[in-house]
Amino acid sequence: MTNTKQFCTFFVNNLFFGIEVLKVQEVIRYQGMTRVPLAPATIQGLINLRGQIVTAIDLRRRLELPARHDEQLPMNVVVRSDDGAISLLVDEIGDVVEIQDDIYERPPETLKGVARELVTGVYKLKDRLLLILDTEKTVDINAAGNRS
Amino acid sequence: MNDNLQQQLIKDLLIESFEGLDNFDREMLALEKGQGNADTLNVVFRIIHTIKGSSGCIGLNKIESVAHVGESLLSLLRDGKLEFSPTMSSALLEYSDALKEMLRSLEQTGKQGEVDYSALLQKLQALQTAPPPETKPAATFGLFEDDSEAPLAPRSSTEAVPAPLPAIPHTETVDVPEKTEVEKEVAARPAASVSDTAIRVDVGQLDKLMNLVGELVLARNQIVQFTGQSQEPTLLNAAQRINTITTELQESVMKTRMQPIGNIWARFPRIVHDMAQELGKKVELVMEGKETDLDRTIIEAIKDPLTHLIRNAVDHGIETPEERRAAGKPEQGTLTLRAFHEGGQVNIEILDNGRGINLAKVKEKALQRSLVTPDQAAVMSERELFNLIFLPGFSTAEKVTNVSGRGVGMDVVKTNIEKIGGSVDVLSEAGQGMTLKIKIPLTLAIIPALIVTSGTERFAIPQVSLLELVRLEAEQARKGIEMLYGAPVYRLRGQLLPMAYLNRELKLESAAGDSTNETVVNIVVLQADGRQFGMVVDEINDTEEIVVKPLGKQLKSITCFAGATIMGDGKVALILDVMGLAQHANLIAEVRDRAVAGSVKAAEKVDERQTLLLFNAGQNERMAIPLSMVARLEVFPRVQVERSGDQEVIQYRGQILPLIQVANYLSHADATPVQADPVQVIVYSEAGRSVGLLVSKINDIVHEAVTVKRGGSRDGILGSAVIQDKVTDLLDVVGIIRAADPTFYEESTKI
Numbered sequence: 001m002t003n004t005k006q007f008c009t010f011f012v013n014n015l016f017f018g019i020e021v022l023k024v025q026e027v028i029r030y031q032g033m034t035r036v037p038l039a040p041a042t043i044q045g046l047i048n049l050r051g052q053i054v055t056a057i058d059l060r061r062r063l064e065l066p067a068r069h070d071e072q073l074p075m076n077v078v079v080r081s082d083d084g085a086i087s088l089l090v091d092e093i094g095d096v097v098e099i100q101d102d103i104y105e106r107p108p109e110t111l112k113g114v115a116r117e118l119v120t121g122v123y124k125l126k127d128r129l130l131l132i133l134d135t136e137k138t139v140d141i142n143a144a145g146n147r148s
Numbered sequence: 149m150n151d152n153l154q155q156q157l158i159k160d161l162l163i164e165s166f167e168g169l170d171n172f173d174r175e176m177l178a179l180e181k182g183q184g185n186a187d188t189l190n191v192v193f194r195i196i197h198t199i200k201g202s203s204g205c206i207g208l209n210k211i212e213s214v215a216h217v218g219e220s221l222l223s224l225l226r227d228g229k230l231e232f233s234p235t236m237s238s239a240l241l242e243y244s245d246a247l248k249e250m251l252r253s254l255e256q257t258g259k260q261g262e263v264d265y266s267a268l269l270q271k272l273q274a275l276q277t278a279p280p281p282e283t284k285p286a287a288t289f290g291l292f293e294d295d296s297e298a299p300l301a302p303r304s305s306t307e308a309v310p311a312p313l314p315a316i317p318h319t320e321t322v323d324v325p326e327k328t329e330v331e332k333e334v335a336a337r338p339a340a341s342v343s344d345t346a347i348r349v350d351v352g353q354l355d356k357l358m359n360l361v362g363e364l365v366l367a368r369n370q371i372v373q374f375t376g377q378s379q380e381p382t383l384l385n386a387a388q389r390i391n392t393i394t395t396e397l398q399e400s401v402m403k404t405r406m407q408p409i410g411n412i413w414a415r416f417p418r419i420v421h422d423m424a425q426e427l428g429k430k431v432e433l434v435m436e437g438k439e440t441d442l443d444r445t446i447i448e449a450i451k452d453p454l455t456h457l458i459r460n461a462v463d464h465g466i467e468t469p470e471e472r473r474a475a476g477k478p479e480q481g482t483l484t485l486r487a488f489h490e491g492g493q494v495n496i497e498i499l500d501n502g503r504g505i506n507l508a509k510v511k512e513k514a515l516q517r518s519l520v521t522p523d524q525a526a527v528m529s530e531r532e533l534f535n536l537i538f539l540p541g542f543s544t545a546e547k548v549t550n551v552s553g554r555g556v557g558m559d560v561v562k563t564n565i566e567k568i569g570g571s572v573d574v575l576s577e578a579g580q581g582m583t584l585k586i587k588i589p590l591t592l593a594i595i596p597a598l599i600v601t602s603g604t605e606r607f608a609i610p611q612v613s614l615l616e617l618v619r620l621e622a623e624q625a626r627k628g629i630e631m632l633y634g635a636p637v638y639r640l641r642g643q644l645l646p647m648a649y650l651n652r653e654l655k656l657e658s659a660a661g662d663s664t665n666e667t668v669v670n671i672v673v674l675q676a677d678g679r680q681f682g683m684v685v686d687e688i689n690d691t692e693e694i695v696v697k698p699l700g701k702q703l704k705s706i707t708c709f710a711g712a713t714i715m716g717d718g719k720v721a722l723i724l725d726v727m728g729l730a731q732h733a734n735l736i737a738e739v740r741d742r743a744v745a746g747s748v749k750a751a752e753k754v755d756e757r758q759t760l761l762l763f764n765a766g767q768n769e770r771m772a773i774p775l776s777m778v779a780r781l782e783v784f785p786r787v788q789v790e791r792s793g794d795q796e797v798i799q800y801r802g803q804i805l806p807l808i809q810v811a812n813y814l815s816h817a818d819a820t821p822v823q824a825d826p827v828q829v830i831v832y833s834e835a836g837r838s839v840g841l842l843v844s845k846i847n848d849i850v851h852e853a854v855t856v857k858r859g860g861s862r863d864g865i866l867g868s869a870v871i872q873d874k875v876t877d878l879l880d881v882v883g884i885i886r887a888a889d890p891t892f893y894e895e896s897t898k899i
Contacts, residue, residue: 034720037654046720051363053712055700083701141702
């Protein structure tokens with residue numbers, strides 16, 4: 001009997017990503033956003049989450065993927081981090097899936113760029129691959145901002 | 149005993165004991181000065197007794213046994229079986245340090261520490277066994293037989309309560325001896341009443357409450373905005389009530405977080421005492437207004453700057469007794485700490501009668517460090533020169549002592565105080581001492597701010613950094629802003645004001661592109677680091693009370709923003725950090741030179757500037773009162789004015805506010821009482837009592853130098869002055885209130 005883990009899944013630029021369910025606070029629809037001037041481009045803006053101010057990070061930009069079409073409204077995956085809640089903007093929300101550990105594999109050496117840093121592993125599902133994101137590294141923008 | 153309970157008990161013990169030991173130190177110093185009495189000894193005995201009792205109770209044997217030895221000595225002193233001597237006082241202070249050390253170790257590591265105190269304990273024991281011959285030998289120092297207090301009732305003493313009463317008797321005796329009359333009255337009240345009406349609440353709980361109230365304020369704003377469009381009377385009524393209740397709730401919750409500033413002052417007598425002894429100086433510390441309340445976040449923030457300033461004053465300010473004698477001053481220097489509320493801010497003053505600031509030395513040092521150029525120094529005013537000491541890298545101390553001058557300069561003090569929206573000013577006369585005036589806001593959580601628009605975004609500017617708003621129209625809008633080597637400037641009353649465009653600084657797309665083809669230009673005049681500059685914004689909206697919320701760490705590196713807030717419509721707006729913005733726009737560095745030269749002229753005429761409220765009373769009487777006397781300005785619909793006897797009153801914040809028709813008390817034939825609707829009221833408060841002054845029109849608030857021509861022959865007028873080029877009468881507020889209600893001041897002192 002192998003262990004299983006639960007992941008909240010979503011799509012960004014047709015890639016299938018997952019974040020451990022315990023790290024996700026909630027998933028909400030698109031919210032009006034306040035832009036932050038002078039901020040790194042990965043930061044889309046600030047949203048009001050029931051009185052709490054939450055920074056929204058555009059995952060497409062963060063993962064150095066092509067920009068979203070204007071008419072396509074992103075969804076918020078609000079994750080918990082050491083610094084409080086942070087929203088990750090994704091294209092589309094998938095299901096919460098329960099996956100067995102034995103189909104896990106470390107990311108291939110050929111993975112390039114920022115993905116190599118942020119993707120901690122791959123689950124080989126039947127029909128597609130699920131990329132697991134390291135949330136702490138994903139929301140650590142300062143390091144990324146300095147580099148770009 | 150379960151672990152949680154044990155933890156809680158230890159926490160209580162720590163809070164109680166640290167508070168107690170601070171008091172203990174103070175009482176000891178009083179005794180040493182000969183200001184103590186039998187009651188003082190009682191107080192210190194009880195403090196130690198409580199610590200011993202509580203620590204023994206939860207199995208902290210080391211603390212208990214150390215406490216025990218001192219307690220025995222104190223019990224002998226209290227019962228008059230021993231005479232108090234300076235040797236004892238220093239041993240007892242050392243003993244208090246030992247207790248603190250163990251408590252601190254307990255706080256940090258959970259253990260009572262490994263330090264061996266046997267030498268100290270022996271010293272204390274030796275003091276007990278050498279009583280004056282006429283008293284009984286130490287054999288009688290049995291512990292509790294003469295105690296009125298049971299060892300397990302630590303909380304019945306007054307110091308176990310977080311000082312909700314302004315005048316706890318034993319704290320007053322030390323510093324303000326002249327108040328003894330009042331003290332006795334207070335002391336006569338049974339101490340139990342304090343602990344009966346006060347409870348300890350976890351600060352986290354209060355913070356949470358504060359956050360919730362913050363949310364409520366936002367929701368309230370949304371409701372009020374929404375109902376503004378409605379005609380439904382029931383809804384409007386309910387919204388109105390929610391509005392007032394929220395305001396009151398906000399104030400009450402804020403009050404619960406208030407702490408008397410005396411809490412952080414408690415350690416100063418000890419600091420001053422130790423430093424004075426080390427430096428061979430004689431210093432008396434006088435503390436006034438320690439009951440002044442301020443938010444605990446602010447208390448925390450000013451603790452270190454204040455300590456630094458106190459150390460500075462004792463180390464550099466006050467001279468040695470020899471120097472003082474040579475200068476014809478009393479050997480003992482005086483250091484005064486004063487705190488009071490004024491105009492919605494807390495003022496803290498630190499005065500010493502030491503050597504003051506030597507302007508020549510300051511100048512020399514500033515030149516030597518290239519902080520100013522010789523040309524600048526030559527034209528600088530006194531005030532400018534004094535303020536040089538706040539520049540980074542400045543210290544006039546000739547030698548670095550181990551007491552101060554550890555690399556933390558006045559610049560850090562200033563930055564820390566400015567960080568919480570405060571300001572520091574220094575005044576000094578060489579040889580006579582110096583005065584530091586600190587002004588800080590009451591709270592940090594909710595601040596008044598101006599909302600402006602630039603591009604499509606709204607921004608909040610904290611009111612504390614806002615000086616004025618300038619609107620340029622038509623011709624002026626095109627020509628008002630001139631270019632100086634590519635740097636935009638504006639002539640504000642003859643002074644060049646460096647300018648920046650908010651949209652350009654923040655790289656926003658904006659309707660207001662070039663100033664040349666604008667019809668209206670809005671300038672917000674701001675102040676940062678003592679320098680002024682103008683910021684062009686697209687639109688100026690409104691002032692609002694906003695709840696400051698921190699930004700995530702991803703945005704911390706952008707110094708232009710101090711935080712964010714949620715607006716009435718639920719959207720997020722960024723709060724501008726005026727200081728950071730000025731640095732970002734390169735305004736500060738640029739301004740520095742100019743402000744130095746520019747303010748020379750200003751400083752000459754602005755020696756005694758005052759902030760005054762201008763209003764009309766009666767027909768066309770132009771009047772003024774100092775803004776510091778104004779608690780609030782209010783507007784009421786006429787119908788709310790009711791009568792109680794022959795007195796006009798109004799219901800105000802759950803109280804009955806008596807109204808005074810100012811015009812009635814002016815000896816003018818044309819003085820007709822105000823019948824206007826709505827009525828304008830200046831609320832004046834003194835010692836918890838308020839009175840409303842009815843005036844016909846509030847005009848303006850000015851900050852001007854005022855020379856009063858004493859023409860006080862008329863009733864209700866203190867004199868006249870020329871304000872804004874017009875003759876303006878200064879209203880005798882106190883006189884009028886006395887005339888209207890002779891008991892106002894009397895009763896207020898009694899209550």
